[in-house]
Amino acid sequence: MRRRLLSALLVPAVALAGCGDQAASGEKPEDGKFEIVTAFYPLQFLSERIGGDVVSVTNLTKPGAEPHDLELTPRQVGQIADAGLAVYIKGFQPAVDEAIGLEAEDKGFDAAAVVPLLPAGGEDDDGHEHSEAEGGEDPHVWLDPVRLATIAGKLAERLGQADPAHAAGYAERARALGAELTALNTEFAAGLKTCDRRELVTSHTAFAYLAARYDLHQVGITGISPEAEPSPQRLAAVAREARETGATTIFFETLVSPAVAETIAREVGARTAVLDPLEGLTDSTGDYFTVMRQNLATLETGLGCK
The missing domain is CATH 3.40.50.1980 (Nitrogenase molybdenum iron protein domain)
Known part of the structure; x- marks a missing residue:
């Protein structure tokens, strides 16, 4: 049912995308900022920190909302289609996956694809480990500062490819963010050692x-x-x-x-x-x-x- 609903949204979304500020050809909006759409908060945080004042970031998940079952409006699908880059984690929000696959596949950045993932495991009723889904992987990579630092560097590279004029700035801000995440990792390791x-x-x-x-x-x-x-x-x-x-x-x-x-x-x-x-x-x-x-x-x- 969800897939049918989203597919129905995509028809009006195409019309909305055609009226957007940033055309599919990559033309920038009037303020000159590179437009990024992010699926939920940790990806918004990364995009804003790395992008700085040369990007405009739109987050699809409203503050305080549970992101797992996000349903997209036609306007949001249009925003994905118009964006210069769509930052998401594949498998975490099915509606976002489908919209990017249909409207912005060449402009999608899957943050979970650039770091090693853990299996989406859990425990059964007797406490034994099991895989929650055949071949499934755990998407919650942002809770590891070390992995998040790697994602930051890869996102900066992708932004630099999409917006070469600001590539040096993206790389510099990603290095600064990586240093902060390394320091955070040190704090956690010390605090949880004993x-x-x-x-x-x-x-x-x-x-x-x-x-x-x-x-x-x-x-x-x-x-x-x-x-x-x-x-x-x-x-x-x-x-x-x-x-x-x-x-x-x-x-x-x-x-x-x-x-x-x-x-x-x-x-x-x-x-x-x-x-x-x-x-x-x-x-x-x-x-x-x-x-x-x-x-x-x-x-x-x-x-x-x-």
Whole structure:
């Protein structure tokens, strides 16, 4: 049904694209800025930091909205068609994948295609690891600062190819951002080096990259999709592991209900805390670095780090 709805949107979107400020030929709008469309917040952050004041960035996912099930309006499809570059993560938002495939395939930058990915794994009701989808991969690469620094460099290269007049500036800003991300990685490594517990019990398995980078073990109540409902067996398995490992904190994320995490916490006598997967920015005064450092402080407290 979703594919049929999006396909129906693409017909009027073509007309909208023809009326846009930036033609498919690559002509720039009147303000001279190179236009980038991004699928959701972390990609908006990268594009704005690397692009600086020579780009105009449009984010398809509104602040505070859950991005997994984004549905596009005809206007948004037109924006994708008109953009000089469309930055997305393939497999994360099906509507965006389809629109880029049909309207802007030659102008798409898949951020997940330039770094090694982890399998979209989870755990079954008995706590055993399994692959959530045959051949599926985990899209949450931005939660690893090291991988994100690599993506920043590759995005700068792609922007330089699309907009050669500003290639040097893109590269310079990507290097500066990479240095900041390297420093953030150092902070996380130091902060999470010595902890009483290394089990990260989360409402959904968005933190595999963070866990792998800093030697934590993620225990997800649900899988990659935050809207999935865990079975009673899965809830029992997570509660059992939480008790066995002495977990004192069950982490839930900002854009979904904390009800399931609170249920587990009550059962094992733990508290809950927010761990933000940064799929959308909820505080307009913050940015990627602000939220990641809040996450680090939350982890240090919840895991008993010294």
